[in-house]
Amino acid sequence: xxxxxxxxxxxxxxxxxxxxxxxxxxxxxxxxxxxxxxxxxxxxxxxxxxxxxxxxxxxxxxxxxxxxxxxxxxxxxxxxxxxxxxxxxxxxxxxxxxxxxxxxxxxxxxxxxxxxxxxxxxxxxxxxxxxxxxxxxxxxxxxxxxxxxxxxxxxxxxxxxxxxxxxxxxxxxxxxxxxxxxxxxxxxxxxxxxxxxxxxxxxxxxxxxxxxxxxxx
Amino acid sequence: xxxxxxxxxxxxxxxxxxxxxxxxxxxxxxxxxxxxxxxxxxxxxxxxxxxxxxxxxxxxxxxxxxxxxxxxxxxxxxxxxxxxxxxxxxxxxxxxxxxxxxxxxxxxxxxxxxxxxxxxxxxxxxxxxxxxxxxxxxxxxxxxxxxxxxxxxxxxxxxxxxxxxxxxxxxxxxxxxxxxxxxxxxxxxxxxxxxxxxxxxxxxxxxxxxxxxxxxx
Numbered sequence: 001x002x003x004x005x006x007x008x009x010x011x012x013x014x015x016x017x018x019x020x021x022x023x024x025x026x027x028x029x030x031x032x033x034x035x036x037x038x039x040x041x042x043x044x045x046x047x048x049x050x051x052x053x054x055x056x057x058x059x060x061x062x063x064x065x066x067x068x069x070x071x072x073x074x075x076x077x078x079x080x081x082x083x084x085x086x087x088x089x090x091x092x093x094x095x096x097x098x099x100x101x102x103x104x105x106x107x108x109x110x111x112x113x114x115x116x117x118x119x120x121x122x123x124x125x126x127x128x129x130x131x132x133x134x135x136x137x138x139x140x141x142x143x144x145x146x147x148x149x150x151x152x153x154x155x156x157x158x159x160x161x162x163x164x165x166x167x168x169x170x171x172x173x174x175x176x177x178x179x180x181x182x183x184x185x186x187x188x189x190x191x192x193x194x195x196x197x198x199x200x201x202x203x204x205x206x207x208x209x210x211x212x213x214x215x216x217x
Numbered sequence: 218x219x220x221x222x223x224x225x226x227x228x229x230x231x232x233x234x235x236x237x238x239x240x241x242x243x244x245x246x247x248x249x250x251x252x253x254x255x256x257x258x259x260x261x262x263x264x265x266x267x268x269x270x271x272x273x274x275x276x277x278x279x280x281x282x283x284x285x286x287x288x289x290x291x292x293x294x295x296x297x298x299x300x301x302x303x304x305x306x307x308x309x310x311x312x313x314x315x316x317x318x319x320x321x322x323x324x325x326x327x328x329x330x331x332x333x334x335x336x337x338x339x340x341x342x343x344x345x346x347x348x349x350x351x352x353x354x355x356x357x358x359x360x361x362x363x364x365x366x367x368x369x370x371x372x373x374x375x376x377x378x379x380x381x382x383x384x385x386x387x388x389x390x391x392x393x394x395x396x397x398x399x400x401x402x403x404x405x406x407x408x409x410x411x412x413x414x415x416x417x418x419x420x421x422x423x424x425x426x427x428x429x430x431x432x433x434x
Contacts, residue, residue, distance in 0.1 A: 067312060
């Protein structure tokens with residue numbers, strides 16, 4: 001069955017792959033599954049037609065035959081349950097990999113998004129500069145805990161899994177913030193994720209969209 | 218195998234059931250699974266012994282034989298995969314219920330937590346009062362979208378699922394905020410969740426901890 005995902009027709013980040021379609025593209029590449037992309041304007045995301053697929057007007061939505069899914073975590077878990085390469089076979093190791101998926105999205109991404117939103121919505125407020133160190137500190141606290149747990153191993157729990165895939169994409173949101181550099185093992189972890197052939201293919205494909213629309217070189 | 222979860226020995230909310238052990242208690246009650254509780258002080262959560270179980274020093278951690286899990290979403294999915302009552306049998310309906318689990322935690326809880334944290338950490342700042350309407354607005358935006366999707370049905374997608382369980386516990390964090398009242402269908406949805414016998418048992422059990430330690434009546 002053909003898989004179709006939605007993505008932004010114009011990049012909010014100039015093709016750096018920070019939007020959440022990148023996670024799903026990467027997972028589909030790891031699983032060796034072809035897919036189509038439906039490109040949408042920011043305006044189209046707000047329309048009732050799209051909200052019937054994705055009630056919060058976000059990308060990506062995922063369509064596969066009769067199935068419509070949203071939430072990058074749920075889409076990736078769905079792909080991982082049907083194809084190899086994203087979750088271990090052993091039941092306990094599988095449950096732990098899924099725990100890392102939730103940790104990436106609910107515990108690590110939370111303060112990262114909280115730090116990002118004011119960059120868009122509160123930059124003109126008198127408190128913007130004064131608050132940034134507080135937000136940095138909340139992110140740094142989580143990074144410190146993650147760095148301790150990762151230690152000097154390659155991936156979070158044994159072989160590469162969907163938990164690592166999500167964690168790497170979540171951590172990538174901090175590129176350019178100056179917050180990652182205190183944790184060389186996290187920097188190396190991100191680089192290991194980005195070096196995977198499946199990541200490279202996904203990244204090139206999302207970049208191509210923006211090259212074709214004249215937004216990137 | 219005995220299931221043990223961790224919980225706060227003293228309630229941050231006076232036994233209102235807002236801590237994340239409540240979600241797991243509720244899921245275990247829906248699944249008809251007995252469990253033990255390990256009560257921990259705030260200090261104990263920061264210790265390396267606990268962080269070996271839960272790298273971010275949060276509750277709950279979940280222990281079942283050799284398996285150690287963290288993240289309430291992952292724990293509930295693990296329970297739901299092994300026992301009836303929390304996920305539909307039909308594969309597509311199951312995937313959609315899991316999408317609601319991720320939506321509760323990654324999309325709806327995000328702005329709710331973002332609104333809560335300043336109540337603890339920024340109350341003494343000059344900007345605290347001025348920022349609250351912005352935070353309320355971000356929460357309200359998500360509630361509006363959720364309310365439209367829920368419409369006048371009982372649960373988010375067919376029968377009650379782990380997606381509803383998580384969404385109800387996430388929305389309960391807003392009780393007392395005044396933000397829910399604009400959406401009578403969400404208020405009724407929370408009440409339907411709270412009326413379930415499994416919820417009632419879980420709530421009574423978490424309250425009992427605080428009664429015994431003299432924190433609640």
